[in-house]
Amino acid sequence: MNVYLDNAATTAVAPEVVEAMVPVLQECFGNPSSSHAVGRKSRVLIEQSRRRVAKHLNCHPSCIYFTSGGTEADNLALRGAVRDLGCTRIITSEAEHSAVIKTAQSLERSAGTTLDLVRHLPNGKVDLEHLAALLAKGGKTIVSLMHANNEVAVIQDLERIGAMCREAGALFHSDTVQTMCHYAFDLEALPVDFITCSAHKFHGPKGVGFLYIRKGVKLKGQIEGGSQERAVRGGTESTHNIVGLAAAMDLAYTDLVAHQDHVRALKAQMATGLIEAIPGVRFNGDSDSPDGLYTVLNVSFPPHPKSGMALFLLDLEGVACSGGSACSSGATLGSHVLRALEFHDPQRASLRFSFGRYNTAEEVDYAIAAIRRVFA
Numbered sequence: 008m009n010v011y012l013d014n015a016a017t018t019a020v021a022p023e024v025v026e027a028m029v030p031v032l033q034e035c036f037g038n039p040s041s042s043h044a045v046g047r048k049s050r051v052l053i054e055q056s057r058r059r060v061a062k063h064l065n066c067h068p069s070c071i072y073f074t075s076g077g078t079e080a081d082n083l084a085l086r087g088a089v090r091d092l093g094c095t096r097i098i099t100s101e102a103e104h105s106a107v108i109k110t111a112q113s114l115e116r117s118a119g120t121t122l123d124l125v126r127h128l129p130n131g132k133v134d135l136e137h138l139a140a141l142l143a144k145g146g147k148t149i150v151s152l153m154h155a156n157n158e159v160a161v162i163q164d165l166e167r168i169g170a171m172c173r174e175a176g177a178l179f180h181s182d183t184v185q186t187m188c189h190y191a192f193d194l195e196a197l198p199v200d201f202i203t204c205s206a207h208k209f210h211g212p213k214g215v216g217f218l219y220i221r222k223g224v225k226l227k228g229q230i231e232g233g234s235q236e237r238a239v240r241g242g243t244e245s246t247h248n249i250v251g252l253a254a255a256m257d258l259a260y261t262d263l264v265a266h267q268d269h270v271r272a273l274k275a276q277m278a279t280g281l282i283e284a285i286p287g288v289r290f291n292g293d294s295d296s297p298d299g300l301y302t303v304l305n306v307s308f309p310p311h312p313k314s315g316m317a318l319f320l321l322d323l324e325g326v327a328c329s330g331g332s333a334c335s336s337g338a339t340l341g342s343h344v345l346r347a348l349e350f351h352d353p354q355r356a357s358l359r360f361s362f363g364r365y366n367t368a369e370e371v372d373y374a375i376a377a378i379r380r381v382f383a
């Protein structure tokens with residue numbers, strides 16, 4: 008049996024999404040910037056997709072800027088804030104995805120931006136007192152803190168953090184790659200200036216996402232070229248991918264509660280099964296808490312001679328999971344997130360299992376049995 012439990016790294020493209028994309032690939036090859044009818048057909052599809060996305064998130068369509076995915080959108084927000092909006096300081100955290108932390112470090116080197124790292128509480132939540140103290144230092148600032156951590160499932164309070172940023176006059180970006188289409192968003196109400204989306208985390212195609220930019224915030228963009236995406240992101244739009252993103256979002260939000268219930272139940276089954284199967288098992292971060300991201304279970308296994316091989320041995324058993332960060336599954340260096348949040352224990356192997364709409368209870372039983380064999 009093959010069991011895919013690495014849905015935080017990427018997800019299978021939904022058949023409905025493929026169905027929406029294929030006719031675009033077959034029939035709508037026009038360049039959306041062309042003024043003739045062939046091009047206009049592609050333009051219509053892109054603008055319809057933008058409107059559908061905006062409707063789900065309760066924002067104006069002009070706030071959605073399509074990109075090649077989450078990494079580009081994170082870069083666009085941070086680089087744009089420094090280059091175009093005069094930010095001289097970035098406040099972020101060591102537990103961020105590398106698309107944020109490495110961009111912030113690169114801006115520190117290349118643009119002289121001050122980089123302040125906010126501390127975390129022992130449970131992995133941002134230390135809001137420390138954030139308040141950092142914000143009080145002043146200076147034109149962008150705060151970038153992710154909604155849900157992709158490795159340890161800790162969810163940050165975006166409303167609270169956004170309100171603190173507003174009060175301090177700072178811009179607020181949140182990487183919402185792991186929560187977009189897994190939770191509802193109301194961007195009219197949420198105090199954020201930028202949020203990031205990546206379609207392949209919710210059964211859409213790879214290579215497409217977007218940055219939401221609050222109305223009135225004007226970026227010049229980082230990819231020079233044509234004036235696509237209102238000159239914020241040059242390059243011919245990927246029409247089929249954008250249509251696929253909107254189709255995946257339609258699917259996710261039409262069925263959100265059923266999806267959440269299904270995935271929550273699978274994760275609970277896995278946690279209970281592992282507690283029974285492996286004495287001494289623990290769960291990192293908020294992954295076994297009802298407040299945590301419901302798709303991710305980060306498991307810390309008791310010391311065992313085969314610990315270091317666990318990922319490989321599970322792969323041989325047909326179980327796909329992850330040992331490092333979302334984008335470097337299989338990495339043996341250990342996780343920068345577990346280290347940053349002090350959940351790392353060199354004696355114990357940590358594996359991340361992440362669940363999606365196509366997983367079944369039978370698959371979870373199989374995975375538990377395979378883990379029991381590995382750790383026997």
Ligand code: PLP
Nearest residue numbers: 076077078104157184205333334
């Ligand atoms: N941010 C987070 C939290 C992620 O988990 C990922 C992907 O692993 C990304 C950003 C990068 O997104 P993309 O793969 O679309 O570049």
